[in-house]
Amino acid sequence: MNRAGAAEVVTLPALPFVSVVMPVRNEGEFIARSVGSVLAQDFPAERMEVLVADGLSDDGTAQAVEDFARADPRVRLVPNPGRIVATGLNAAIAIARGDILVRVDGHCEIAPDYVARCVEHLQRGEAEGVGGPLETVGENPRSQTIALAMSSRFGVGGASFRTGSGLDRLVDTVAFPAYTRDVVRRAGPYDEELVRDQDDEYNYRLRNMGFRILLAGDVRSRYYSRSSIRSLGRQYFQYGFWKVRVMQKHPRQMRPRQFVPPLFAASLIGAAVAAPLGRRTWIPFAAVAGAYTAANLAASAWTARRAAGPGRLLLPVAFATLHLSYGLGFLTGLLRFAGRWKDRTGRGDFAPSAGGRALRPPPLGTPEKKIP
Numbered sequence: 446m447n448r449a450g451a452a453e454v455v456t457l458p459a460l461p462f463v464s465v466v467m468p469v470r471n472e473g474e475f476i477a478r479s480v481g482s483v484l485a486q487d488f489p490a491e492r493m494e495v496l497v498a499d500g501l502s503d504d505g506t507a508q509a510v511e512d513f514a515r516a517d518p519r520v521r522l523v524p525n526p527g528r529i530v531a532t533g534l535n536a537a538i539a540i541a542r543g544d545i546l547v548r549v550d551g552h553c554e555i556a557p558d559y560v561a562r563c564v565e566h567l568q569r570g571e572a573e574g575v576g577g578p579l580e581t582v583g584e585n586p587r588s589q590t591i592a593l594a595m596s597s598r599f600g601v602g603g604a605s606f607r608t609g610s611g612l613d614r615l616v617d618t619v620a621f622p623a624y625t626r627d628v629v630r631r632a633g634p635y636d637e638e639l640v641r642d643q644d645d646e647y648n649y650r651l652r653n654m655g656f657r658i659l660l661a662g663d664v665r666s667r668y669y670s671r672s673s674i675r676s677l678g679r680q681y682f683q684y685g686f687w688k689v690r691v692m693q694k695h696p697r698q699m700r701p702r703q704f705v706p707p708l709f710a711a712s713l714i715g716a717a718v719a720a721p722l723g724r725r726t727w728i729p730f731a732a733v734a735g736a737y738t739a740a741n742l743a744a745s746a747w748t749a750r751r752a753a754g755p756g757r758l759l760l761p762v763a764f765a766t767l768h769l770s771y772g773l774g775f776l777t778g779l780l781r782f783a784g785r786w787k788d789r790t791g792r793g794d795f796a797p798s799a800g801g802r803a804l805r806p807p808p809l810g811t812p813e814k815k816i817p
Contacts, residue, residue: 464543468533576619577664685774710772
């Protein structure tokens with residue numbers, strides 16, 4: 446109340462225009478759910494557009510998006526001849542009209558208030574990029590078991606957006622972030638050399654410029670896990686493989702946990718090669734394999750408390766697939782990119798421009814900051 450007794454009027458910031466950008470390829474099985482969840486947002490329809498960058502899909506994904514576009518003028522199909530996520534994001538961002546850009550993948554569903562919550566956190570100035578915890582789910586016993594492994598600290602280490610609680614905190618990266626237009630303009634395009642891990646590289650670049658990435662507990666989404674061990678192994682092999690290239694461009698981006706799978710894979714390979722050389726040379730292999738098996742079985746038993754049915758018996762295999770695939774991919778990347786340690790070229794090599802400040806990210810091992 447003011448002195449005259451009249452109610453004070455609180456002026457809230459005008460709602461920004463939001464561009465949801467979706468890089469997809471061969472998501473025919475999920476595209477209706479993912480785009481449908483975006484169109485079902487409780488954010489005003491006239492303040493939002495949906496740009497779906499299709500990477501030359503051959504499973505009907507583009508046709509499904511065109512059907513959405515005919516029914517809803519907010520949806521637009523964007524050609525992505527580069528086929529990978531980075532080129533799709535850059536193509537969509539280049540024509541996006543939004544004051545805020547929200548990335549959503551074709552293999553997920555976002556909560557009805559996802560966009561509104563992201564906008565709220567950004568308008569409050571809590572961070573320059575925001576995302577939320579990712580609920581990984583499966584649609585059959587096998588994929589449900591894979592989802593459990595991907596949500597476990599034993600499976601994916603300290604990836605907060607996969608294993609984090611509902612507490613708000615500043616983190617290294619988030620899954621499906623929202624950024625202000627100014628941040629995207631300053632950071633430049635995604636690194637189109639990176640087939641995988643382009644989001645980690647981009648968020649590191651933002652942090653290196655002094656920007657903050659917020660994991661907000663009220664920003665919720667659901668990710669559908671791979672449906673087979675083979676596809677899970679291929680996915681994590683690529684993560685490990687391309688992580689090497691990110692490391693070469695930004696050495697300080699690495700965290701100690703990311704070296705554990707390649708060290709484990711290398712120790713297994715080394716011990717296995719040495720085992721036939723003498724009567725006692727098998728001992729290192731047995732020790733490494735035995736210690737990992739014991740840890741795997743213990744973690745599987747602990748994680749299986751949240752599972753039901755025979756699918757949980759696959760947990761040790763899912764954990765081993767995550768670790769060995771990532772580790773072998775990383776080792777393969779070291780060989781493949783052996784001559785490129787001084788080559789930091791590519792879209793990811795940008796100079797800091799955050800208000801004239803060049804702030805370094807926290808050193809390795811620095812705890813994530815809690816937001817009061």
